[in-house]
Structures are given as C-alpha cells and as structure tokens.
Amino acid sequence: MTATAAVPVIASWPEPEGIAPRGTVVVVPGRGEHPRTYERFGRRIAADGYRVWAVSDPLVDESRTINQIHRFLAAAADDEIGPRPRVLVGSDSGALFVAGLAARGVPGIAGIVLAGLPIAGEEPVERDWADEVEARTACPTHQRVLTTDDAFRRAALAERLPATWFAQARAAEIAVPVLGLHGEADPVSPLDSVRPWYADVPSAELVGIASGRHDALNDQTHRTAAATIVLFLERLRIGADAPAIAREVAL
Numbered sequence: 001m002t003a004t005a006a007v008p009v010i011a012s013w014p015e016p017e018g019i020a021p022r023g024t025v026v027v028v029p030g031r032g033e034h035p036r037t038y039e040r041f042g043r044r045i046a047a048d049g050y051r052v053w054a055v056s057d058p059l060v061d062e063s064r065t066i067n068q069i070h071r072f073l074a075a076a077a078d079d080e081i082g083p084r085p086r087v088l089v090g091s092d093s094g095a096l097f098v099a100g101l102a103a104r105g106v107p108g109i110a111g112i113v114l115a116g117l118p119i120a121g122e123e124p125v126e127r128d129w130a131d132e133v134e135a136r137t138a139c140p141t142h143q144r145v146l147t148t149d150d151a152f153r154r155a156a157l158a159e160r161l162p163a164t165w166f167a168q169a170r171a172a173e174i175a176v177p178v179l180g181l182h183g184e185a186d187p188v189s190p191l192d193s194v195r196p197w198y199a200d201v202p203s204a205e206l207v208g209i210a211s212g213r214h215d216a217l218n219d220q221t222h223r224t225a226a227a228t229i230v231l232f233l234e235r236l237r238i239g240a241d242a243p244a245i246a247r248e249v250a251l
Contacts, residue, residue: 007151009056010068011035013042015049023110023233024082026072027054028065030092030116030215032156037149040142041217044226050233051082058097059159069101073108085110085236089229091217092116092188093161100168102176111177111236113229115216116186119193120166126158135187135214142218157188157214171200177242178204179232181225183212203241205232 015021025045027038035054042052053072058065069088075081087110090098095114102112127135133143135157146152178201182191191208198206207228212219219225235242 007056007060008035009064011038011042011054013039013046013052015046015051019049021051021082022049023051023084023237024072024086025050025052025233026069026086026088027052028069028088028090028094028098029054029057030090030094031057031059031159031161032153033057033091033094034151037145037152038217040145040222041226044223045229045233048230048233050230053081057094059093059156059161065097070106073106085233087111087113087233087236089113089217090115091215092118092157093165096161096165096169099171099174099178100165102178103168103170103173105173105175109176110240111179111232111242112174113179113181113232115181115225116183116189116214117180117194117197118161118189119197120163122189122193124158124160125188126155129154132157137215137219138211138213139218139220139222142215142222171197171204172202174201174204176203177232177236177240179229180204180206181216181228182206182208183214183216183219184208185211186214186216188214 038054046052055068056065072081077083088098095117098112102109133146180198184191198204209216209221216225
C-alpha cells in the first residue's frame with residue numbers, strides 16, 4: 001500500500017499557552033486511519049497539559065512510522081518534541097504495533113495505552129461502509145468525521161494484520177505499565193478474547209468501556225476514555241510503576 005499526497009503523515013497538538021508540558025503522548029493510528037483522525041482526542045489530551053503527536057499508519061509504511069516514533073522517544077528532554085514521560089498510544093492495528101515495540105524493549109517508552117487491541121486468530125470480516133462505521137464507533141460526530149474524510153481508507157478493517165506483529169507483541173515481555181481500553185461491545189476484537197493477553201502482562205490494567213465499540217478513543221464515551229488516560233499519565237509522572245494517586249475509600 002502507498003500513501004496518497006492528501007494523507008498527512010504527522011500531526012501535533014500542543015499544550016495550552018502558558019502551561020508547562022507535563023509529558024508527551026505519541027498516537028499510532030489503526031487500520032484506515034491517519035494522524036488527523038485523532039484531532040478531537042489530541043486536543044482533549046493536550047488540554048490537560050500533555051504535548052500530543054500522531055504518526056503515520058505503520059500498515060502503509062512501517063519503516064517511516066518506526067523512524068517517526070524513534071525520533072520522538074530519543075529527543076532530548078528540552079527538545080521541542082516535549083518532555084518525559086513519553087507514552088505511546090495505539091488503536092486497533094496501532095495498538096498491536098505499539099505492544100510489539102514495548103515487548104522488544106524499545107528505549108524511551110514510559111508506558112503504553114492500547115485501545116481495541118486485535119488478537120491473533122481473529123478472522124477479518126468484510127463489511128459495507130454502513131456496517132464498518134457502526135463497528136468502529138457509536139459516536140455520530142466521529143461517524144460523520146470518518147464518512148466525510150477523503151483520506152480515510154474504507155474497508156480497512158477487513159485487512160489481515162502482519163503475522164510478525166502478533167509474534168512481536170509478547171505480553172509477558174512488556175516491562176512498562178500498560179493501560180488497555182476496550183469496548184465491551186467491540187464487534188471487531190471482542191473483550192473476552194483480549195483478557196488472556198492482558199493477564200500475561202506483568203503490569204497491566206484493562207478498562208472495559210460500557211457499550212463501547214472498536215474505537216474506544218473515539219466512541220460516544222470519548223471523554224471518559226480521555227480522562228482514564230490522563231489519570232494513567234499523571235501516575236506515570238510520579239513513578240515508573242504508575243502508583244495510585246486517588247483511591248476509593250470504603251464507607
């Protein structure tokens with residue numbers, strides 16, 4: 001597959017003016033998506049003081065995406081890229097790709113967030129556009145964004161993911177904290193199918209999104225998903241093991 005000139009290969013959303021950045025988030029898109037697909041998500045996370053970048057789809061050009069990610073992870077702390085901690089966020093195939101990078105011990109990753117993680121053995125399903133957009137998100141605003149986006153690759157959910165990506169995403173070898181976000185009604189990667197993978201990660205939390213579909217970052221509950229991620233980012237700021245900041249008190 002090759003990218004067209006209309007497809008952006010990188011996007012960024014800075015923290016509010018006058019606010020010192022609290023960390024850096026790098027988003028890896030999923031099947032059919034591109035960096036600007038995450039406009040709403042990027043702005044919301046940036047509003048809480050995190051500098052957000054989105055890289056190109058690794059399914060289109062894996063080497064380019066890896067080079068972009070390495071650039072962000074290796075940059076000096078005072079670089080324009082943004083400060084540490086530096087966290088990778090992936091959705092769908094982007095989540096699988098991010099898990100593989102973390103399992104291989106790519107340096108500079110403080111933690112990872114995986115949304116709608118695919119699992120090996122699941123057969124891709126061909127859908128017409130109406131069914132595909134419904135499988136992706138129940139949010140009417142995001143459905144409209146996808147439908148009117150000429151750079152979005154339709155029918156991409158039917159694409160088979162590289163076997164090497166599944167082989168590289170070895171849960172037991174991920175040494176950084178992992179936050180999983182997964183729609184409880186995800187028709188592409190059912191929640192029950194991903195539980196065993198997360199159970200093998202040394203330090204992982206799996207959050208189910210009630211009635212959520214495949215794109216947990218851009219569903220009707222996108223505010224809750226973003227808030228959950230910000231809490232995770234705040235914990236990484238105070239410790240590599242993401243210690244709890246707020247705890248429920250028994251009454």
